[in-house]
Amino acid sequence: MAFMYITHDISTAKYFSDYILIMYAGQFAEYGPFRDVVKNPLHPYAQSLIEAIPDPDPSNRLRERKVAPGEPPNLANPPPGCRFHPRCPFAMDICKRQEPPVVEARPGVFVKCWLYVKR
Known part of the structure; x- marks a missing residue:
């Protein structure tokens, strides 16, 4: 038996998932075994998403969390190239094209x- 659990809450996905697919603006970003992706995310959006998971430790309540700058793209008119490039801290020229x-x-x-x- 298999099922697909679609969520924005990665902290609950760990209870259901052996594998995780992270998408951004309707496209594939990163896929792999849940623990491998969450413990060491590769895609800059996956890194941002994992960093944003709330931590219930009271000593971290004032810790500022990194979030991707800017706004998600207009899906009716997405940017050329990688859809995450306008918000990506590592964007290169090729990402834009x-x-x-x-x-x-x-x-x-x-x-x-x-x-x-x-390359």
Whole structure:
């Protein structure tokens, strides 16, 4: 038996998931075993998403969390290239022009990001 759990709450996904697919603006960003992706996210959006997970430790209540700058794209008129490039701290010229391919960056972990494409 299999089921798909669609959520924005990664902290609950751990109870249901062996694998996780992180999407941004309707497109693939990163996929792999849940623990591998959450413990060491590769895609800049996945990193931002994991960083934003609330931490119930009271000593962290005033800790500022990093969030991706800017706003999500208009899906009726998405930006060319990688959809995350307007908000990405690592965006390169190629990100703005060309959509990245999906690559296996680590065994079993796939990412759609020019940072991991061997050129």
